[in-house]
Amino acid sequence: MKLQALASNFHKWLALIVGVQILFWVASGLFFTLFPIERVRSEHRIAEAHAAPLVAMRDVSALLPAAPTRVTYERDAVGDAVAVAEFHERRPILIDLEDWRVASPLSADAAAQIAQAYTTGAPRVRERKLITEETPEYRGPLPAWRIAFDDAEGLAVYVAADTARVTARRSDLWRTYDALWALHIMDWRDHENFNTGLMILTAFTALIVVLAGFVLFPYRMGWVQRRAG
Secondary structure, eight states, rough: OOOOHHHHHHHHHHHHHHHHHHHHHHHHHHHHHHHOOHTTTGGGGOOOOOOOOSSSSOOOOOGGGSSSSEEEEEEETOOOOEEEEESSSOOOEEEETTEEOOOOSOOOHHHHHHHHHHHHOOOOEEEEEEEOOSSOOOOOSSSSEHHHHOOOTEEEEEEEEOOOEEEEEEEEHHHHHHHHHHHHHOOTTTTTOOHHHHHHHHHHHHHHHHHHHHHHHHTTTTTSSOOOO
């Protein structure tokens, strides 16, 4: 079979097979270039904090059931002084240093207060939901409160129930980005693995399509004439 005929057959059938995925690659790639990743992550909605420095921290061991591997002294999003004790085989414990009590797990109201203080615009809370399992939208520390706001961006802020830390921000833009990313890397379940066999096979097939197109190009442009049978 002549080179032109072989390349033409490869190009035609392989392009038909991978054409839809190539369209997804190009369309999603264009979308990724239109929005800065900082906006996708809703970093523009983070409220500026003016918390006072921590001083004279107390020993929290009396409030703990076991010796921690690490104790972190910090201020939460509403400015309260807290300590987070971490352990090898148990969930972290949050200590309220002002009231000298165990504050974890957080209540829905406490998580909502933290999420609102962390977010600009004083948005109204639409929903409070405790998340105990990973979802495509959230894979951070569990359990966590999903505080959804009633705003134009569809923003939801995740607050870890054991540490009072804001662990994720998710908006409608992020959800669109994530869905297109899943199509882009062909991982429709976890949205993060771009080393799957299907991805490699599709990319290799697309490469063959492109190479076959380069072989056909001079023939289609009339630069190389067919030889009579």
